[in-house]
Every structure is written in structure tokens, then in C-alpha cells.
Amino acid sequence: MVDLFKLTAHELHERLVNKDVSAVEITKALFNRIDAVEQDVRCYITQTRELALAQAQATDEKIQRGDEISPLAGIPGAIKDNMCTKGIKTTCASKMLEHFVPPYDATVVERLADANAVFLGKTNMDEFAMGSSTENSAFMQTRNPWNLETVPGGSSGGSAAAVAASTAIWSLGSDTGGSIRQPASFCGTVGLKPTYGRVSRFGLVAFASSLDQIGPITKDVTDCALVMNAISGHDLKDSTSIPGNVPDFTKSLVNDVKGLKIGLPREYFVAGMNPEVEKAVRNAVAQLEKMGAQCLEISMPHTEYALTTYYIIAPAEASSNLARYDGVGFGHRAQGEDIVSMYKKTRSEGFGPEVQRRIVLGTYALSSGYYDAYYLKALKVRTLIKQDFDKAFEKVDVLLTPTSPTPAFKAGDISDPLSMYLQDVCTLPINLAGVPALSMPCGYVDGLPIGLQIIGKPLGEETILRVAYTFEQNNDYYKCLAPLGEV
Amino acid sequence: MDYSVVIGLEVHAELKTKSKIFCGCSTQFGSDQNTNVCPVCLGLPGVLPVVNKRVVEFAIRAGLALNCEILPFSKFDRKNYYYPDLPKNYQTSQYDLPICVNGYLDIEVNGETKRIGITRIHMEEDAGKLVHSGNITNSNYALVDYNRTGVPLIEIVSEPDIRSAEEAKAYLEALKSILEYIDVSDCKMQEGSLRCDANVSLRENEQAPFGTRTELKNLNSFRAVQKGLEYEIVRQAEVLDEGGKIIQETRSWDETKGITLSLRNKEQAHDYRYFPEPDLVPLQVSAEWVEEIRQSLPELPNARKQRLMEAYGLSSYDAGVITASQAMANYFDVVVGHGADAKAAANWLMGEVSKVLNASNISITEFAVTPENLASMLELMQKGTISSKIAKTVFEEMVASGKDPATIVKEKGLQQISNEGEIVAIVEAVLAANPQSVADFKAGKDRALGFLVGQIMKQTKGRANPELVNKLLKERIN
């Protein structure tokens, strides 16, 4: 019998429905897998085995009773540690929230629990989702299952590595500038950042509110659609979530791209890009073209300003969102002689250097005298970047680009912040525009996965999934698992 | 030197919605500490605000009552500053696109009507309260009560159209009156549900450009607004007279010392780093909704005042006093509706009734005497059953016991004696007993008559009809 942990959610669902295995058996198989490889990969900040077993048990009882079960029922997954889980520590990989136990669930957590999904634990990340390698975690270093000397990407590195290491069948990440897609790319998994507002942000610890979006990281495109079905949709608790009905995303799992128009924005094929990455992406394009898609090169002239724009808007919002960590009501508190010294010590001790850097950047960008030159101008450029996408989507249905200019890099290799920021050069314009984008494997270089990014129109996840599914079904990448723990 | 005064007021009014502005918590005043709280108003990680539609409705009500334009598209912004009573260390407010703009409020000062412009009205959330251990300057710690965190506020900003402390007080009173009429705020300054900051500056004359202003805070009562402004005007005039310059700063009114003190100067002023609230979508208000709210507005103080003047011939002053409070005006309407004479009713409300209310510090809605009973009492007076003097005794008893006046008159035997025969007998007895006074009166000492009337009233316990007593007394002496 095949190792259960190696299967996808939809494969496991089939076995559950056929009573080939029980949810408890699946969950225990995942525990065993975690026991075997977690010390090498280090994805989990917190494991919730008791809860997982209870959840699995509940699904088994349903199956026993002959009740119909949802596609994710009894399927174990992991949640990034910046999504609130009632009664379970939610740390954001920060000393500031090391002992923080939220009294409420994030809406996505609630929805997955309603779907009877099984929660294995909370995954490691860059502190407050600020970073591209998960090296900014205050607690531990997660490694890439494809090569333990390399990073898993970030900030959702724990979530991507867990899926790649088969220590979770699915996981949730959050993406502010590429934090789902870049680690998905590094770890050879499927990661989708939905349209801004498609998935409720309630309970997601905010980094940059106008850019943050939760999405799935999965082994294949079908699982991505299943998780999207469970978590998407309007939420009364999030005013920025989009009202209206959500489609059944599994309907988009169609192996056909005939007639679809695919755009290749030339600005995304940047200088300094790994030539193997470019080759793999162009190969993918050629394949899709062969299958009947129409490909054309286009231009998105404001792309070069995206990085600067992003690094004004995101830190500006972060400086305000993270102001609440002051030691007064919750979280880390340092002793001070007066309130101001308490604030200063609390925040100096509680936040790591990257978080502090961004708070300073953002505070500066919003300060009187600088506001017009930085924040206001950034908002205007953001509009121009959005218009680039609007114009592109008048001509094409999806855009194809690399997810990251390089495959996973060695831990410790990138120490200067600006080089690290460049990691997200292909992903962050998408957040500025609020459109959806997915990353999936499209090749390997030196044994490390290469990510293909498929960008869609606002609420265009269905077209993205169709392209992704077609590409996936005509290639073998999804069948390749990270060579971890194999003898 | 005489200066021309320029004042603008920023008034914060707590809205009396049942729940807070961005969460479902109760806004109940006086609840146990930290009981009206939830993750949202505590600013816990990951929570998001959701705008309470009633708050928007109340803000629109206020805007319409203050003749504002209601913007179809407005937005919320974050005002960033660190203070331990502000859980998120930013206040969600409205900055450059408030919900209401360009309104006005007509006030009356010294019999003249004056129009004060309203620049804007915006919505925002209130902060919590700090409870210090002992003295604020040397306490070792402070505790935070978050019950008030997220209670909805509107800030009403006037144009710099106010020209004296008296006008400022009149503006504030008129504003309070309107907010109470439209039922959006309790406007209790002592409970902090109405707060006022003032910007004051002086200039040489009405045509001169505005001088440097100071901002006055901690004006916690109507009296404080007037006294604080009066003090600040004199202080600024003295500085200018001595050739000094006014420093742009924030000053705090010290009620006990009766002075204003510098709180912080321009350099120390907060940089609030306003930016659009990314957790809320821009607020869109339809014309239909605004119209619906406009239709639901009650008769406003000025209209009601005009009505009382026209319908009952009340003076502008009397009608103004009666209609300043909607509850008082409602009370008046019921009294008059029961057939009481409007002028008599107005006099009693402004006189005896107000005296009792002020002395016991209650509102007319808590008053023991129902408007129906007051109307009956006025009727007893009008019919001559009781004299105006006895009426005061009856009124006191009504206040004390809440009984109706007819019962009190009956129980205490307070009916006026208007029977001539009865009074004649007493008059004759008093005349016989006081020959000297009779002689004095005849000799031209008018005061003697007063003494004789007094004697008669004493014997009748004040119940004798005074007109009849005067008439009969004069007849008998002459």
C-alpha cells in the first residue's frame, strides 16, 4: 500500500468514501511522517495532535453513520501561524506574540473546521509575514524539502515546506507581496493568491491590509480548487471581502486551453533572471500554445516601479497595523520606568530587525512633510500599475511569468535587505493590482523546482485554474515529490 | 486695546446607538469595567472593523439638522498616535472626506439671530479611559477601562464665525438642543457625552487677517466654555497689549484655578500620519436613504420656537427657553393641550418648575409633577379656586407627593374663600381689633392697609380671595 501521506486530498477523500482507510489512520500517518522528517524541515511552530485526532474521529463517525462528507473532511492540513486559532497559540513567528492565544478563530479556520478538515498545527513563517525566506522567524529555521541547505521561500515557508515534505496534505498561506507563490515555487507546490477580497481576512494578523490575502498551498491544482471552495466567499466580519456567490472551482478543472489568450509581459523577464528559469517558463508557454492557446508578448510599462511602490505602501500600513503591539493589552511586555520607555523596550525586544526596519520605513513614509512625496505618490503609481493590468486583460485572459527569478537559494546567502526584496519582483505587482495569481512547478534546476506564475483578471481564478490544470495534466511535475526521507 | 475675537468650536458628541461603531458591543454608560468589550474593540491581532449602519444614519441626521450637505462618497482614515487608552494606537476617524460638510446653525444672542457656519461633521471611534492609582503625576500604574473604546462619536467643526464667549455658549446650547431633538446624543457634558475644544484668536478689527490661535481643551461644562474663553481672550489681549506674540499651542482650562495653561506647543504637536483606513471600503450613501432620514426628522428647535410664538403669542425669549429642551417643549405642549393658559404655563415652567429641576439636578422627564397635574393646578388658579400664593403651596406639595392638585386642595382645605359674607365677618372683626391702624390709614399712612390685609390673611391661612379682601376693606374703612 502506498504511503498515505504522499497522496493528495482528493485521492484521500476517495479512499475515505470507499472506506479503504479511516481519517484517524490518515492523521496518524501524517504524525508518523512529521516524526520522521520534521527535525530536518522544521515547519511547525505548534502541533495540535489531540485536536487533529478528535477532528479525524468526528469524520470517521460521520462516515460510519453513512453521512455524506465534504471533500476536505478528515484531510489533515496546516495553517500559517498568522491566522488566529481559538485556544491555540498564534505567534506570527514573533517574540511579541510568543504566548498569544486568540479567543477566536479566523474566518478561514472556522470555514475549514466546518468542512471537517483536520488541523495538524501552525506553520513557521517570516515574522509578521515580512520576508522571503522564512529566515526571519524568531523561533526556528525552516528548510526546503528539496534541498535542506536551501530556504523554503517566504513568508509562508512553513506552509509550503510542509506540503512539499508531505507533513501536511494541504496548507494555508498568506500573500502580501508573494508570500504564498514564492515559497510554493521554491517548494514545487501549487500556491494561489486569490483576488483581493475573495477570501476573508478576518482573523489574519494584518501586515498590510490592502495587500494581504489568504490562499491555499497544495500538492496539485485539484486540491487547490477544493481548498478554495472551502475558504472563499463574502464574510460579514470583513468589509473588504467581495459580496456575491462563489463558483465551484472544481468546475474549472478542465484539460483544455483552446482559444485562451495568454500574455507574456516582457517586463517580468528581468535581467539577472536564472536562464534555466526563463527557459522553463518559455517551455511552458510553448506547450500551452501547442495545446491551442494563443500567446502574445505584451508590455506593462509601470512594472519597474512596483517594488518601490510596494515598499512604501506595505510598510506604511504595517507601521499602523503593528502599532497595537505596545505591551499594554496583550503580547510581550517589557518593564519601563514610564509608559514611553515601556513602549520602546517592549517593541525593541518583541520585534526582530526586519519588522523594525519596515515599521521605521512606513512611519517615515507617512510623516507630515513626506506623505505627499512618498505615500501619496505611491498610491498614484499603484493606480497606474492597476491600469497596466486592466489594459493587459483587454487583450489576454491570463498572463504567464516566472514566479521568482531564481530557484531556492541557500540559507544565509542573502543578507542584504534589498536583494531579499528583489525576490518578490515578479509577485508583488499582483498584490498592488489586487488580481489573483497561482504558482505551480514547471521544471527543475539543479534539483530545485521552478515556479510558473499564472496571473488572472479580478475574480478570474477559474481561468487560472483551467490553465493550471491543463498544464499540470500534460506534465509529470505534480507526481514528483521532494526526495526527503527516501532511502 | 479692544480686539476682535475669533472663535471656532470643535464639538464631540457621543452617539446613543445601542452598539459601538465597529463591533456589536453595548455602549451602555456606567457598566462594570471592561465588560462591554470584544476582540474588535480591544484591537486584538487579526480583527477587522465593520461599520455600524446606525452610526452613519445618526451622523446623517445630525448633518441634515445642521443644514449640511451629505456627501454620497466619504471614507474612513486612521489617525495614528500612541496612548494606552487607544488599543490599536490609531483611531479610525474621517480625515479629508467627512460624511457631512458645509452646514450652519442659527443662534440668538442679545435678541439677534446670527448664523454660524459648520465646516464638517465626521464620524470616529472613542478611546477608553485610564484609571490612575492615586494622583495622575505620581501613581505607580494606571488601569485601562475599554468600555468606552469604540463608542461612536461625531465631531462637529464650526467655521471661525463665533465672536465672543457668549456666542460660543449660545452656539453650544443650540447645538446640544438640536442633537437632543433629533435623538442622536444624550449630550451630557458631565458624563463626557458632549465635549468641546475651542480655537481662539484675536485681531485688531473685523477686517484684519486672523491672528495666531490657541486651542483650548478640557472645557467640561457650558460654564467652563464661557469662563475658559473669557479668560483666554483676556490673556491673549494682555500679551498683545504688551507687544508680545501669541504662540500657536494647545492650552488646558484649569477649572479650579480659573486659568488656562500651556499643554503643548506646535513643535510638540502630534504628527497623526493620517492615511486611508484599508480595512474599510469607502462609504457610499444613497440619495434615497438621505431623503428617508430627512423625512424622519422631528420639528427642530427653531421651528418649534416659531410655532409657540405664533400659536400662543409667547415672546421670542420665552419660546426660546421653553424649546431649548425638547422634553420641556413636549411638557409644555401637554400642559397647554389640557387647556391651561399658555403664558401662565410658560411662566410656571420657566419659574417654579425650572427652580425645582435645577435644585434637584433632574430633567423634566424625571419630574414628579405630570404635565396633566400642572395643567389642573393652573386651571384651579384660573377658576379662582386657589390664589396664586396658595398655588405655590399646592405646587410644593405636588412636587413632594406627586399627588394631583385637587386632592391636595381638598385634603388641606386650601380652597380660596370667595364668599363675601364670610370675608366681611373677618374684615369687621379685624377692623374692630385694630382701631389704631384704621386711624393711621385714614391719616394717609398707606402701609396701614397692608398690615390689615396681612391680619385677615393670617386668620384665613392665606385662603381669602385677595381682591375681595382689598375691596371689602376699603369699603368698610371709608
Ligand SMILES: [Zn+2]
Ligand atoms: Zn467590541
